[in-house]
Amino acid sequence: MRRTHGMTLIEQMITVALIGILGVLFSALSDISERRAREELQRARAEVLATALLNEAATGVPLAAETRAKLEEGLPGVEVAQLHVLDGSAPATNAISLVVKWKSSSGLPLEVALTGLRKAGAK
Amino acid sequence: MRRSRGFTIIELAIVLSISAVLVPLCFMFVRALTTRSDLATFDLEVASTLRSVHEQLELDRTRPACAVKWTLEAGALTRTASAECGGTLVLARDVKSLERIAGGASVVLVKRLAPEHEVTREIFVAGVVP
Numbered sequence: 001m002r003r004t005h006g007m008t009l010i011e012q013m014i015t016v017a018l019i020g021i022l023g024v025l026f027s028a029l030s031d032i033s034e035r036r037a038r039e040e041l042q043r044a045r046a047e048v049l050a051t052a053l054l055n056e057a058a059t060g061v062p063l064a065a066e067t068r069a070k071l072e073e074g075l076p077g078v079e080v081a082q083l084h085v086l087d088g089s090a091p092a093t094n095a096i097s098l099v100v101k102w103k104s105s106s107g108l109p110l111e112v113a114l115t116g117l118r119k120a121g122a123k
Numbered sequence: 124m125r126r127s128r129g130f131t132i133i134e135l136a137i138v139l140s141i142s143a144v145l146v147p148l149c150f151m152f153v154r155a156l157t158t159r160s161d162l163a164t165f166d167l168e169v170a171s172t173l174r175s176v177h178e179q180l181e182l183d184r185t186r187p188a189c190a191v192k193w194t195l196e197a198g199a200l201t202r203t204a205s206a207e208c209g210g211t212l213v214l215a216r217d218v219k220s221l222e223r224i225a226g227g228a229s230v231v232l233v234k235r236l237a238p239e240h241e242v243t244r245e246i247f248v249a250g251v252v253p
Contacts, residue, residue, distance in 0.1 A: 037163035067226030
C-alpha cells in the first residue's frame with residue numbers, strides 16, 4: 001500500500017498561492033485606508049479654507065495672499081466657487097455658499113461646501 | 124522495508140535556505156503594511172487635530188473679551204484662559220513647533236514610526252493666535 005509522507009507539489013503550490021492572494025488583499029486594503037486617511041486630512045484642510053473665506057465674506061476684511069496660499073497648501077488643483085447667494089429682504093442676512101473643490105492624490109474630484117452669512121455690500 | 128527516520132541533511136538544508144529567503148520577505152511585507160497603517164492613523168489624527176484647533180480658534184474669535192494664551196510645552200499645545208472663557212485645554216499633543224505667521228499659525232505635528240523614521244505634518248489655521 002502506498003502511503004503519503006508529506007504534501008504533494010500541487011498542495012504546496014495551492015498553499016503558496018493562497019498566501020500570495022491574502023498578501024495582495026491586505027496590501028490593497030492598506031492602500032485604500034491610506035488613501036482615505038489622506039483624503040480626510042485634505043477634507044479638514046478644505047473646511048478650514050472654506051471657513052476662512054466665509055469669515056472674509058462676513059467681515060469684509062480680505063485674507064492676505066500669503067494666508068490664502070498657506071490655507072491652500074495640501075489641496076492640489078484647488079478651486080473655490082461661489083455656489084449661490086440667497087438675497088434676503090434685509091441685506092445683512094444675505095447668505096453665501098462656497099464650494100471648495102480639489103483633486104485627491106488618485107485624481108478623484110472632491111469638494112466641501114459651506115454656507116454662511118455675508119456682510120452687506122461685500123462681494 | 125525502508126523506513127524514514129527523519130529529515131536528511133539535504134532536506135534540512137533546502138528547508139532552511141527557503142526559510143532564509145521567505146522569512147525576511149514576510150518580515151519586510153508586514154513591516155511595510157504596519158508603517159502604512161501607522162501613517163494612515165497619523166493622517167486621521169492630524170485631521171482631527173486640525174479641526175479641533177480650528178474650532179477653538181473660531182470659538183475664541185467670538186469672545187474678544189477673554190484673555191487667551193496659546194503655549195507649546197513638552198510637545199503639548201495648550202490654550203490657557205479663565206474658567207469663564209473655557210479654562211485650560213490641551214489642543215494637540217506631539218507638536219514639534221508652533222509658528223505664528225501673518226494671518227494665522229502653523230503647527231507641525233510629529234510621529235515617530237521607528238527609531239530612525241520620523242514623520243511630520245504641517246497644519247495651518249487662519250486667525251489671530253494669541
